[in-house]
Structure formats: structure tokens, C-alpha cells
Amino acid sequence: MTLLSRNQRRKIVNVVMLGMTAFSTLLSVSVLFFVLVYLIVKGGSSLNVAFFTELPKPVGESGGGMANALVGSAKMLGIAAITGLPVGLLAGLYLSEFAGRTMAGAVRYAADLLNGMPSIVIGIFVYTLVVLPMKQFSTLAGGLALGIMMIPIMTRSTEEFLRAVPVSLREASLALGASRTLTIVRVVVPAATRGMVTAAMLGLARVAGETAPLLFTSLGNAFWSQGVLHPTASLPVMIYNYAVSPYDDWHRQAWAAGLVLLTLVLLANLGARSLLGGQRHA
Amino acid sequence: MRSILSVAATRLRKGDIVAHAFAFVFGAAVVGVTGLLAWELWRNSALARRQFGWGFLVSQTWDPVAGQFGAAAFVYGTLMTSALALIIAVPLGVGVAIFLAELAPPRLSAVAGMLLELLAAIPSVIYGLIGIAVLVPAMRQWVQPILKTATGGFPLFGGPAYGIGLLTAGIVLAIMIVPFIVSVGREVLLCVPREQREAALALGSTRWESTWKVVLPYARPGLYGAIFLALGRALGETMAVTMVIGNRPEIAASLFAPAYSMAAVIANEFSEATEELYLHSLIEVGLVLFFLTMIINVVARGLIAATAGPGTAR
Numbered sequence A: 001m002t003l004l005s006r007n008q009r010r011k012i013v014n015v016v017m018l019g020m021t022a023f024s025t026l027l028s029v030s031v032l033f034f035v036l037v038y039l040i041v042k043g044g045s046s047l048n049v050a051f052f053t054e055l056p057k058p059v060g061e062s063g064g065g066m067a068n069a070l071v072g073s074a075k076m077l078g079i080a081a082i083t084g085l086p087v088g089l090l091a092g093l094y095l096s097e098f099a100g101r102t103m104a105g106a107v108r109y110a111a112d113l114l115n116g117m118p119s120i121v122i123g124i125f126v127y128t129l130v131v132l133p134m135k136q137f138s139t140l141a142g143g144l145a146l147g148i149m150m151i152p153i154m155t156r157s158t159e160e161f162l163r164a165v166p167v168s169l170r171e172a173s174l175a176l177g178a179s180r181t182l183t184i185v186r187v188v189v190p191a192a193t194r195g196m197v198t199a200a201m202l203g204l205a206r207v208a209g210e211t212a213p214l215l216f217t218s219l220g221n222a223f224w225s226q227g228v229l230h231p232t233a234s235l236p237v238m239i240y241n242y243a244v245s246p247y248d249d250w251h252r253q254a255w256a257a258g259l260v261l262l263t264l265v266l267l268a269n270l271g272a273r274s275l276l277g278g279q280r281h282a
Numbered sequence B: 001m002r003s004i005l006s007v008a009a010t011r012l013r014k015g016d017i018v019a020h021a022f023a024f025v026f027g028a029a030v031v032g033v034t035g036l037l038a039w040e041l042w043r044n045s046a047l048a049r050r051q052f053g054w055g056f057l058v059s060q061t062w063d064p065v066a067g068q069f070g071a072a073a074f075v076y077g078t079l080m081t082s083a084l085a086l087i088i089a090v091p092l093g094v095g096v097a098i099f100l101a102e103l104a105p106p107r108l109s110a111v112a113g114m115l116l117e118l119l120a121a122i123p124s125v126i127y128g129l130i131g132i133a134v135l136v137p138a139m140r141q142w143v144q145p146i147l148k149t150a151t152g153g154f155p156l157f158g159g160p161a162y163g164i165g166l167l168t169a170g171i172v173l174a175i176m177i178v179p180f181i182v183s184v185g186r187e188v189l190l191c192v193p194r195e196q197r198e199a200a201l202a203l204g205s206t207r208w209e210s211t212w213k214v215v216l217p218y219a220r221p222g223l224y225g226a227i228f229l230a231l232g233r234a235l236g237e238t239m240a241v242t243m244v245i246g247n248r249p250e251i252a253a254s255l256f257a258p259a260y261s262m263a264a265v266i267a268n269e270f271s272e273a274t275e276e277l278y279l280h281s282l283i284e285v286g287l288v289l290f291f292l293t294m295i296i297n298v299v300a301r302g303l304i305a306a307t308a309g310p311g312t313a314r
Helices: A006-044 A049-053 A067-098 A101-116 A119-134 A139-163 A167-175 A180-208 A235-243 A248-281 B002-009 B014-043 B046-057 B072-103 B106-121 B124-151 B166-190 B194-202 B207-236 B239-244 B262-272 B276-312
Strands: none
Touching (some): A006 B166, A006 B207, A067 A139, A067 A180, A101 B276, A119 A139, A119 B207, A119 B262, A139 B014, A180 B014, A235 B239, B014 B276, B046 B276, B072 B106, B072 B262, B124 B166, B207 B276, B239 B262
């Protein structure tokens, strides 16, 4: 066997290494399809009308559903939207339109820190802040935990979208004699609305799947929740509890719930992205 | 843009001052919430901090019945799973980032990028579900026995093959953090000026040589930033790890052994911690997580900003 020349060796290394980067991409993307197909196969067979309409059955009885968890998740997402969205939006507005250097640095740093915080730590925070004083696990506490997670997501993306509004638009409005407030309300914010809606959808989709901050804030509930001041079941916590249980019937339910959750999260993501895609081309 | 706005700012009208104040309240609220978070963790871990001091991080004893708490086993589990995840995810993620930024046609790159963002959107409890159903049996039947025979009784790969354990948790984490490495890594690689690549190619280097010897060194700080960001995610990841790590508070020599992580112990034991010292000890574990992620995020952002330059750094 003759030795390869130096140039041949370089060419082979080139092809092999570039091929490996392509292979890594294929491998990573295929994980997504694997998860999707696996959930559809396992969850699809356990999914039925009862899943959406009935309460969970006790161990030993087959059937039942997760209607209470679906409603519980929806309620907590509602609370998260009411609390987290406005704070995040206005903080983002403050960053892009008003803040001086020092304050902007502080707000951005705090938002980034909050964004990187493990969700379980947010759960502890809400537990000490809401659950301990009220001596009660509650829907409200779970919703607040999700809301706090939404704040930094909304803050940074709102700032980004507001900054992307061209200076010429602002100047035109100011030149016509509008005050800065009027300019922001009538010109800048409307121009960035689509981006902010996208950010809100992505934020909600992200917290919708969060389990860790709910474990000891909204806890769980085998029945309908009696109100926002009482514990509630939620889809992610149900998936967790059922997945680690030893019962086959519960495992089947967990797959069904996983399929429903993943479908909702991915649809929200795709929807948000297509909304933004339209704006970029426009 | 700033200067134009600040010219306008000199003519702030009364309504503008009100609007400014109103927005300021919410900006300050973000700082306030973060500060309050740190304060609550600090205040509610006081008992444990006073009782155990720094020994909390060194002691392996976690005995709620005797009231003895040390978090060393959890710190070990968190650091080991994160390290394993990085060992697997860094080559993979950087490989994908190179492919998307350097090789793939723009359209393919956009589609693959979007698919990876969807991968990042999958809730962690679903990774845990798949981990229990698919990865754990596969590890028990195939991967662990094969590794064991291949390494010939090396203690790191010794012990019974349970399926669950450090290695399994590391693999699940790796899958979860690849999208983070890719999305930041690709941005960083795209920040490398075109002339750098062209110069290398003009000197006769192959595509790979220009990537490996020119583009990657140029982007190195930013790539480290991407890795640190992913590490921050891995350290705090809770559900998927809790479901496959085995939840045993021990430091074992083997990667196959069941272990425990900081986030997992909080998830499992928090709602059953009835005694105050127990609760404060768990919150102190959370405090440790808080400081770890804080340091890592600061380093990551500094590194990314260093590569991205003043134009894109925020």
C-alpha cells in the first residue's frame, strides 16, 4: 500500500470532518422526529374522548381522563399571562424607550439572571412568598410562578422588537409635534405589535410545559379545583406523577397527556414563528 | 438612535414624565423581583446555614430523620451529569453549528435551525417520559453491558447495569442542551468576517482547514459562551434528570450507579419537608443552584459579547 500524499490526506480529512458535521445535524434533527413519532404511536392509542372530559380514576380502575388537569393548566397560564405579560412588556418598553445607561444595565442584568434561573428555584421563591404565608398550595401560586418565568422572556424580546422600529418613524412623529408618549403609543408600539405577540406566544408555550415550579406551588389534585386559592392538577405535573408510577394504566395516560402537551406547545411555536416570518418578508 | 432620543428628552413634557415614571416602575419591578428572589432564598435558608456552615457543601450525610443535612452528594450528581452532558453535547452541537453556518445552503440552514428550535421547545417532562421508556431499557440491555466489557472492569464503568444513573441522566441532558449550543454557536460563527474565510481559502486551505484553523479560533470566546450558557441550563434542569438519575444520595465510583442532583432532591423532597431545618436545608440547596447559575450566566454573556463585538452586543 502506498502512502497517501499530503494533499490527498488533507482532502480526505476535509471530506470526513465536513461529513461528520452533516451527520451531527442529521442526528440532532432526527431526535425531534423520534420524539414526535414515538409520542404519536404511544399516546395516540391511549387518547380518547374520555381523556378530555373525565376526571382521573383511582388506581385499579381503568379509563378516566385528565379534564381537571387541562382546565388547571389553562387557568394557570391565564394567571401567568395576566401577571407576567404586562410587567415584561412595560419593562421592555422602559428599556428601549426611557432607560438611561445605568438603569438599563441593571434591568437587563436582572432579566438575564431571572431568565437563566432554574425553574425549580422559581418554585421555591413562590413557595416562600405565596404558599407559606397563605398556608395553602394554590392555582394562584402556580400561575404566579409561571408568570415570573414569563417576565424576563417578555422583557428582552419586547425591547428587541421595539428597538427594531426604524428611527425615521419616530422622527417623523416627533417632527409633526407629537409628544414622546404619543409617539410611543401611536407609532412605535403598533409597528412592533406583531413581534410582541409572537414573543408572548413563545413565552406562554415555554412555561406551559414547565413542571418543576408547579410541584410545590399548585401541587396537584385528583378532583376539580375548588378555585384559584386551592390546589389544582396540571398537565405537566400529571405526566410526571403518572410516568414515575408503577401502574401500566397510568403510563398509558401519561403518554396521552404527553402527546396533548407536545402538540399544543409545538403548534404555538409554529404559529408564533409563521406570524414573525410574514413580517420579515413584508 | 440614542442621541436623537436624548435630544427629544430635553423637551420632555409633563405627560412624558408620567409615562417615563410609569415604565420605570415596571423596569424596577424586574430588578425588584430578582432581588427579592435572592433575598427569600437567603432568608429562608438561615437555619441550615447557621447550623452546618460551609460543611453543608462537604458533608455527604442527608438524613432527615436525624436532622443531619449535607449536600455534597447532590452537588456531585449535578456537576457530573452536567460534565457528561457537555462531553457529549459540545462536539455534537459545535458540529451542527459549523454545518449550519459554514456548509449548508441558507434555506436548509434555516429549516434545520427551526427544527432545532422546536427541539428546544419540547418540555423537559416529555424528555423524562421518553427517557424512562426508551433510554433506560436501552442503557440496561445494551449500552452499559457493552461499555462494561469494552473497558474491562474499569471502575468508572463498573457495577450492576440498572439502566438509570449518572450516565443516563448525562445523555438526556446532552440531548436537551444541544439546541442551545447550536443556536448561539451558529450566531457566533456567522459573526466571523467573510474575509477571514476567503483569505484562508485563497492561501490554498481546504474548507475544513479554513473552518478549523481560522473560523473556530476567531469565534472561540463566543463558542465558550454558548457552552457556558448550555452548562447553565444543564445545572438547573430538573424533571428529565429526576426521572432517570435514580435518586440515591450517594457518591459512587461508577457512572452506572444511581445518583441524585440538586434540582432533583428539591423536586422530590420539598413538599414532604415538614420540619423547618429540613425545609431550610432544601432551600439552601436552591441557593447554591442560584449562585452557580448566576456565575455561569455572567461568564457566558461576557464571552458572547466579546465575540459579537460592540455592534451586536447588548
